[in-house]
Amino acid sequence: MKIAKVVVDIPASQINRIFDYSIPDHMQALIEVGMRVIVPFGSRTIMGYVLELTDHSDVKTLKPIQSLMDFVPILTEELVELGKWLAKDTMSFYISAFQAMLPQALKAEYHKLIHRLTTAPLSDSLEQVFAGRDYIDFSEVEASSVPLSELKQLLNDGDIEIIYSVKRRDAIKKQTFVKKICTSAQLDEYAAGLSNQAKKRKLLVEFLHELNQPMLLNTFLKKMQTTRQTIKPLIEHQLIELVEEEVYREPYDDTQIERTQPLQLKEQQLNALLAINQAFDQRNHEVFVLHGVTGSGKTEVYLQAIDHVMKQGKEAIVLVPEISLTPQMVNRFKGRFGKDVAVMHSALSKGERFDEWRKVHRKEVKVVVGARSAIFAPFENLGLIIIDEEHEASYKQEDHPRYHAKDVAIKRAKYHQCPVILGSATPTLETYARAKKGVYQLLEMPDRSNLSAMPQVEVVDMREELHSGNRTMFSTKLIEGIKERLDKNEQIVLFLNRRGYSTFVMCRDCGQVIECPHCDISLTYHQKQNRLKCHYCDYYEQVPHQCPSCESDTIRYFGTGTQKVEESLNKLIPEARIIRMDVDTTTKKGSHEMLLTKFAKKQADILLGTQMIAKGLDFPDVTLVGVLAADSLFNLPDFRASERTFQLITQVSGRAGRHHLAGEVIVQSYTPEHYSIEYAKNYDYQGFFAKEMAIRKAFQYPPYFYLTLITVSHPNRYQAEEVTRTISQLLYKHLSKQAKILGPTPSPIERIKNRYRFQCMIKYKYEPYQRNVLARILQYYEDMMRKEDLMIQIDLQPYQLM
Ligand SMILES: Nc1ncnc2c1ncn2[C@@H]1O[C@H](COP(=O)(O)OP(=O)(O)OP(=O)(O)O)[C@@H](O)[C@H]1O
Ligand SMILES: [Zn+2]
Ligand SMILES: [Zn+2]
Numbered sequence: 001m002k003i004a005k006v007v008v009d010i011p012a013s014q015i016n017r018i019f020d021y022s023i024p025d026h027m028q029a030l031i032e033v034g035m036r037v038i039v040p041f042g043s044r045t046i047m048g049y050v051l052e053l054t055d056h057s058d059v060k061t062l063k064p065i066q067s068l069m070d071f072v073p074i075l076t077e078e079l080v081e082l083g084k085w086l087a088k089d090t091m092s093f094y095i096s097a098f099q100a101m102l103p104q105a106l107k108a109e110y111h112k113l114i115h116r117l118t119t120a121p122l123s124d125s126l127e128q129v130f131a132g133r134d135y136i137d138f139s140e141v142e143a144s145s146v147p148l149s150e151l152k153q154l155l156n157d158g159d160i161e162i163i164y165s166v167k168r169r170d171a172i173k174k175q176t177f178v179k180k181i182c183t184s185a186q187l188d189e190y191a192a193g194l195s196n197q198a199k200k201r202k203l204l205v206e207f208l209h210e211l212n213q214p215m216l217l218n219t220f221l222k223k224m225q226t227t228r229q230t231i232k233p234l235i236e237h238q239l240i241e242l243v244e245e246e247v248y249r250e251p252y253d254d255t256q257i258e259r260t261q262p263l264q265l266k267e268q269q270l271n272a273l274l275a276i277n278q279a280f281d282q283r284n285h286e287v288f289v290l291h292g293v294t295g296s297g298k299t300e301v302y303l304q305a306i307d308h309v310m311k312q313g314k315e316a317i318v319l320v321p322e323i324s325l326t327p328q329m330v331n332r333f334k335g336r337f338g339k340d341v342a343v344m345h346s347a348l349s350k351g352e353r354f355d356e357w358r359k360v361h362r363k364e365v366k367v368v369v370g371a372r373s374a375i376f377a378p379f380e381n382l383g384l385i386i387i388d389e390e391h392e393a394s395y396k397q398e399d400h401p402r403y404h405a406k407d408v409a410i411k412r413a414k415y416h417q418c419p420v421i422l423g424s425a426t427p428t429l430e431t432y433a434r435a436k437k438g439v440y441q442l443l444e445m446p447d448r449s450n451l452s453a454m455p456q457v458e459v460v461d462m463r464e465e466l467h468s469g470n471r472t473m474f475s476t477k478l479i480e481g482i483k484e485r486l487d488k489n490e491q492i493v494l495f496l497n498r499r500g501y502s503t504f505v506m507c508r509d510c511g512q513v514i515e516c517p518h519c520d521i522s523l524t525y526h527q528k529q530n531r532l533k534c535h536y537c538d539y540y541e542q543v544p545h546q547c548p549s550c551e552s553d554t555i556r557y558f559g560t561g562t563q564k565v566e567e568s569l570n571k572l573i574p575e576a577r578i579i580r581m582d583v584d585t586t587t588k589k590g591s592h593e594m595l596l597t598k599f600a601k602k603q604a605d606i607l608l609g610t611q612m613i614a615k616g617l618d619f620p621d622v623t624l625v626g627v628l629a630a631d632s633l634f635n636l637p638d639f640r641a642s643e644r645t646f647q648l649i650t651q652v653s654g655r656a657g658r659h660h661l662a663g664e665v666i667v668q669s670y671t672p673e674h675y676s677i678e679y680a681k682n683y684d685y686q687g688f689f690a691k692e693m694a695i696r697k698a699f700q701y702p703p704y705f706y707l708t709l710i711t712v713s714h715p716n717r718y719q720a721e722e723v724t725r726t727i728s729q730l731l732y733k734h735l736s737k738q739a740k741i742l743g744p745t746p747s748p749i750e751r752i753k754n755r756y757r758f759q760c761m762i763k764y765k766y767e768p769y770q771r772n773v774l775a776r777i778l779q780y781y782e783d784m785m786r787k788e789d790l791m792i793q794i795d796l797q798p799y800q801l802m
Pocket of ligand 2: 516517518519534535536537538539753
């Protein structure tokens with residue numbers, strides 16, 4: 001093969017194609033599909049992925065590949081095809097799709113250099129930067145006072161050129177080992193030649209007699225209480241050598257994790273397992289919906305299904321939402337499968353993530369447990385894919401490529417002819433509807449594995465509390481409940497839904513709310529730094545002492561952030577020991593784990609937190625769960641608000657009374673009569689499903705209709721609206737008559753980072769040409785996007801409607 005088809009590392013629409021390069025002779029035997037290469041592109045050199053090898057090209061003169069970055073492909077052939085599909089399916093660039101599949105550490109970093117071509121004198125300030133060198137880093141000029149226009153002139157005149165060099169930073173961690181390379185006889189011979197004073201060296205020789213495998217240099221030196229200098233003669237006499245070996249950064253200490261044995265399954269678990277195993281044995285690509293109430297033992301079913309697959313030499317991927325990827329969760333898998341498990345999620349360092357990925361790539365593990373992007377684990381013998389808590393919105397990536405892990409899972413499982421399990425106590429309407437129609441296979445587990453009852457849920461009407469004079473954010477019932485648990489030395493989980501409910505600063509005199517100057521959104525108060533921050537851009541400011549509009553000094557922060565809850569709770573029940581878990585207390589690596597361990601050891605009575613604590617946690621002494629603001633989601637312009645409220649209450653309730661102690665749940669609400677709260681209270685998934693389906697049908701939302709959201713943004717409001725209007729008209733003209741086009745309307749958050757945002761929504765049942773039409777629209781605006789700062793985002797499966 002003489003020609004390689006390559007996708008290059010420039011995410012831009014005019015470059016979003018596959019380019020042909022010739023393969024130099026010396027690379028012909030080495031190059032394979034799925035490798036990274038360095039190729040010339042225009043005036044620079046950049047990284048690319050080889051997608052295909054061929055002997056034919058329509059292009060007459062081809063540039064040659066400059067070098068190979070890999071000796072083993074980093075993308076399997078399956079992943080190469082998957083990437084092409086993903087790019088088409090989500091309408092994103094090829095390069096973005098491939099980048100999404102690989103760990104950060106594998107992405108090349110470019111270095112921009114300026115090469116001086118002329119000997120003629122340059123301006124004084126530029127001469128100062130060059131300081132006699134021929135090559136300087138571009139950033140040095142940027143940091144200097146030299147105007148970029150001057151560079152541009154020189155560039156045009158051919159006095160300098162700009163070159164791009166690729167820095168390799170695969171960041172393989174290496175450590176030095178001491179290795180014995182001689183026989184015992186040689187050691188004796190050496191020892192005999194030593195003088196009596198050389199006691200240390202004699203000790204070393206003795207130790208070397210026993211050293212049968214390489215030892216970490218540092219350990220060796222520590223053990224022998226000696227220095228590098230002392231062992232130098234041993235190296236010179238060729239008794240030992242120092243070798244560099246690759247090591248993995250191990251984020252989890254496997255030796256500390258207790259191994260577990262499979263549990264005797266309950267009947268409902270056994271039925272589910274048998275169906276899954278059968279599909280696997282028959283190489284049946286089947287999607288199972290494992291609908292099991294909280295505590296029904298879904299995880300044990302996963303573990304035994306994986307075990308079955310592994311026994312046949314196959315591999316498994318388990319996706320877990322980022323926030324429930326707690327050490328507790330990891331330990332359940334490591335406890336069963338030990339070193340066969342790799343873990344991938346964003347709390348690991350870049351290097352650690354790379355090492356976990358390499359374990360998969362080198363076929364050293366059989367199971368991956370990870371967050372969304374673990375779905376791309378480069379296994380070649382997949383036997384099972386599990387998506388736990390399948391209803392979680394975090395499985396959808398909200399950035400290029402806008403993919404849903406569920407779709408990728410099903411695509412991969414089809415390729416490998418293996419089953420997929422979508423597990424949840426509260427499956428999404430989309431999933432459950434497909435299961436009911438028989439597209440997916442439904443497995444029900446209605447009972448808790450220990451047959452303990454689901455905790456009693458009581459809904460408190462907060463309006464009544466207010467009328468009876470309680471102005472705190474805690475109902476009398478909840479405060480009594482907490483005190484009761486404290487007396488009995490039991491524990492409490494308090495859940496605050498922060499989305500749509502954050503702390504903002506308002507003037508009590510004139511009602512002015514302090515907003516971000518660049519985004520149409522109120523700033524959020526952060527107590528620690530006493531700052532107001534914007535959650536959409538990086539803007540922050542000090543909290544003002546006076547209202548910027550009326551100069552009154554009655555400026556206060558409002559809303560119910562976790563900090564504020566903690567403060568009031570401290571006032572009401574000073575003796576309670578509280579652990580607060582939210583984005584502010586868990587930014588440091590390992591802090592999440594530390595807080596949970598503290599709670600598990602009963603060094604605190606109350607765990608107070610956000611989404612983070614809603615799932616996956618399993619503490620035996622938790623007998624009371626409180627939901628502080630159950631209806632906060634209803635304020636959001638999102639047709640899934642009811643569904644999310646139902647899921648949340650059900651999941652949070654599932655944290656109470658999972659073991660021998662009975663549990664109780666108190667849900668505080670200002671709209672206690674809302675059906676999603678009513679059904680959640682009665683653990684009535686079927687009831688909720690029927691009711692919500694009827695509403696979705698009436699208002700033409702998924703799963704009855706598909707949605708596409710197009711968001712247009714521009715620094716100029718009029719432009720943004722005009723473009724959206726034209727797009728709406730084009731869609732109306734080119735899509736079928738059944739498609740409904742809604743828009744242009746301003747987005748719920750109309751301005752972010754000084755850009756005005758308008759949207760247009762397509763609702764449709766069947767629209768096979770939609771992608772083509774959208775692609776043509778993008779093409780039409782390509783120039784404007786490049787030159788005029790126009791942005792058009794297309795989301796073919798929107799979850800965030802803001
Ligand atoms: N067959 C079994 N026999 C005894 N105990 C079991 C069995 N299956 C599961 N358990 C135990 O029941 C508890 C709940 O199980 P698990 O956490 O797997 O449930 P789950 O369905 O995943 O719950 P959730 O959706 O709330 O996370 C665990 O402590 C688990 O060890
Ligand atoms: Zn902002
Ligand atoms: Zn004011």
